Amino acid sequence: MTKVENNKAWWLVMPVFLIVAFSAIIPLMTVVNYSVQDIFDPYTRYFVGTEWFKQVMTDSRLHDALIRQFIYSFTILAIEIPLGIAVALMMPTKGRGASLALILVAIPLLIPWNVVGTIWQIFGRADIGLFGAMMAELGINYNYASEPMHAWLTVVLMDVWHWTPLVALLCYSGLRAIPEVYYQAARIDKASRWAVFRYIQLPKLTNVLIIGVLLRFMDSFMIYTEPFVLTGGGPGTSTTFLSQSLVQQAIGQFDLGPAAAFSLVYFLIILLVCWVFYTTIMNMQKDK
Amino acid sequence: MAEITLNSLAHTYSDNPTKPEDYAIREMQHIWHQGGAYALLGPSGCGKSTLLNIISGLLEPSDGEVLFDGKRVNELKPEERNIAQVFQFPVVYDTMTVYDNLAFPLRNIGVPEHKIRSKVLEVAEILELSDQLKRKAKGLSADQKQKVSMGRGLVRDDVSAILFDEPLTVIDPQLKWKLRRKLKQIHEQFNITMVYVTHDQLEASTFADKIAVMYQGQIVQFGTPRELFENPAHTFVGYFIGSPGMNFIDATVTEKELSFGTHTLPLHPLLLKRLQDMDAQQVKVGIRPEFVHVWDGANDDAFLVDVDFVEDLGTYKILTFNFHGILMKARLSEDQKVPQGKAYVSFPEQWTKVYVNEFLVEVDHD
Incomplete structure (x- = not known):
């Protein structure tokens, strides 16, 4: 059969192209536009080439924020992924208990970011908050407003509380999808509980874990609201992450050019890291 | 190696069973002898799979006992029973290599690595x-995966019996035959009791020395094909x-005899006496199509019947005829004359x- 050349078929992809153009490409182009020009007003602008990018790449404040950001994201991944799997494994699978557990686990997911920040802001205060008071009772001088380490840990704790349920629910659904016969075969093979987890459950969870890792990485890498509500990025710069720096630069100082260049670099970092995660996990599964 | 005895075994999934229909397995007495190749058809x-899962211990029977070599094993978990089971859908450990898959059951019981290797x-x-x-086991085809799951049963020296739960369902037809032969060879080589669950009579009779036919939770016959x-x-x-x-x-x-429609069938006097003694109500006469005798012409024994149609199945033909409103079938050999419209048939007493x-x-005729 000969292939029929018909370029009219391209019209069929038009709607998708338009939607993507308006939702992603055109807004992104605006940012590109700002990143290579120095714009004063609609009639006054100068092309500056890679000037802003050079400035951004050598800005030590941004370097610090980037390092802080990576440590933060990897910390919460290192906690949330194993914890989420553990919670999913412990959740009941049948009866009323199962529905109840699902609801309880899902509750943190329903709370908006800034509310989470406010909750923990109050919760962590030694004078009016339960958590703060508890720490004080234990003899720990916990104060997120003055201790950088405490502020940082509070933000981590907040995120773990808020988002571990997402990982847990993903894993729970993944675990439910494993046919009973695998467990039966494992019993006949006299597999230990650990072997069942290592060779049946974990491999079958790979796909949901990829989703979990990518979602949690992207989200945590863009974290803004919680530290902003808690301490506004302080004390000092201890909880000033990348998006916080970006907002300070773009809206605080109104340096739109460097901020646009920074946005693009930021975007590329996220893309790169996601790609690395994805290909690593996929390669781990491959048939040798 | 073990002889498996099912002693007054019954199983129900319902909480308070009242009638026989509530039982997935109705009370049965059965012995699988050591070293036999059996099919459960x-x-x-x-209730075939239920019975198999009870033997392997994945399911606990609600009544009766399972004995291995005379010892009650009801309370033993599958991992304590030394049973291997191959399931309908091949179970392999995806992330492991074929070698590691086969070694897995041995590693779980702590066999030294050099012994594992040779086995x-x-x-x-x-x-x-x-x-x-x-x-990696993940990339194997369905039949290879199924071989791996069988292999996991064969590596263990301590296995008393291997249970197969319709293991060839997902295998391509041409490979089915090969695998079944393989199983037969393995059986001869290892002298392990094997119970093979299937709904395919051909599969059952090529694999097994003896077949247990199950119907409504009961083993209705246990015998050679x-x-x-x-x-x-x-x-x-029969059906x-x-x-x-x-x-x-x-x-x-x-x-004096057994009658159906306007016809009668002479019976052996002893059998007739027995039937009369039983005061039997629901009586049926059964004869296989292969044994219905189709005559070329009229004779004393033959009934005249209407031919409905004839199906040609290649090496033989199936004649469907109407006998007093009941459709019956007879098998004609290839060279036999095909009756037109009417046919003379008889039912040999034997x-x-x-x-x-x-x-x-x-x-007993003697």
Whole structure:
């Protein structure tokens, strides 16, 4: 059969192209536009080439924020992924208990970011908050407003509380999808509980874990609201992450050019890291 | 190595069973002898898999006992019973290589690595998996995966029996035959008790020395393929085994003979006496299509019947005829004359079986 050349078929992809153009490409182009020009007003602008990018790449404040950001994201991944799997494994699978557990686990997911920040802001205060008071009772001088380490840990704790349920629910659904016969075969093979987890459950969870890792990485890498509500990025710069720096630069100082260049670099970092995660996990599964 | 005894075994999934229909397995007494190759044959939902899971310990029977070599094992978990089971859908550990899959059951019980190696290589050789050992199990085809799951049962020296739960369902037809032969060879080589669950009579009779036919939670007959064919103990066996199945006609017992429609069938006096003593109500006469005699012309024994149609199945033909409103079938050999419109048929006494309440009634002829 000969292939029929018909370029009219391209019209069929038009709607998708338009939607993507308006939702992603055109807004992104605006940012590109700002990143290579120095714009004063609609009639006054100068092309500056890679000037802003050079400035951004050598800005030590941004370097610090980037390092802080990576440590933060990897910390919460290192906690949330194993914890989420553990919670999913412990959740009941049948009866009323199962529905109840699902609801309880899902509750943190329903709370908006800034509310989470406010909750923990109050919760962590030694004078009016339960958590703060508890720490004080234990003899720990916990104060997120003055201790950088405490502020940082509070933000981590907040995120773990808020988002571990997402990982847990993903894993729970993944675990439910494993046919009973695998467990039966494992019993006949006299597999230990650990072997069942290592060779049946974990491999079958790979796909949901990829989703979990990518979602949690992207989200945590863009974290803004919680530290902003808690301490506004302080004390000092201890909880000033990348998006916080970006907002300070773009809206605080109104340096739109460097901020646009920074946005693009930021975007590329996220893309790169996601790609690395994805290909690593996929390669781990491959048939040798 | 073990002899498996099912002692007054019954199982129900309901909490308070009242009638026999509530039982997935109705009370049964059965022995699987050490070293036998057995098939458990029956239609979907007759309780075959339930019975298999009870033997392996995945399910605890609600009544009765399972004995291995005379020892009660009801309370033992599957991992304590030394049983291997191969499931309908191949179970392999995806992330492991074929070698590691085969070694897995041995590693779990702490066998030293050099022993594992020789055993795995031996089993891989038998299953023709030697060149696949380094591959990840995930990439294997369905039949290779199924061989791996069988292999996991064969590597263990301590295995008392291997249970197969319709293991060839997902395998391509041409490979099915090969794998079944492989199983047979393995059975001869290892002298392990094997129980093979299937709903395919051909599969059952090529694999097994003896077949247990299950129907509505009961084993209705346990015998060689030949016995099942020639002497079905239950109408279901007659109907399920053979293609087409046995012909059945409702009949009544009279003083001198067995009558159906306007015809009568002479019976052996002992059998007639027995039927009369039983005061049998639900009587059926059964005869296999292969044993219905189709004559070329009229004679004293033959009944005249209307021919409905003839199906040509290649090497033989199936004649469907109307006998007093009951459609019956007879098998014609290739060179036999095909009757047109009318046919003369007779039912040889030797092959005419009498069933009361669906069960065969027999007497010793000697």
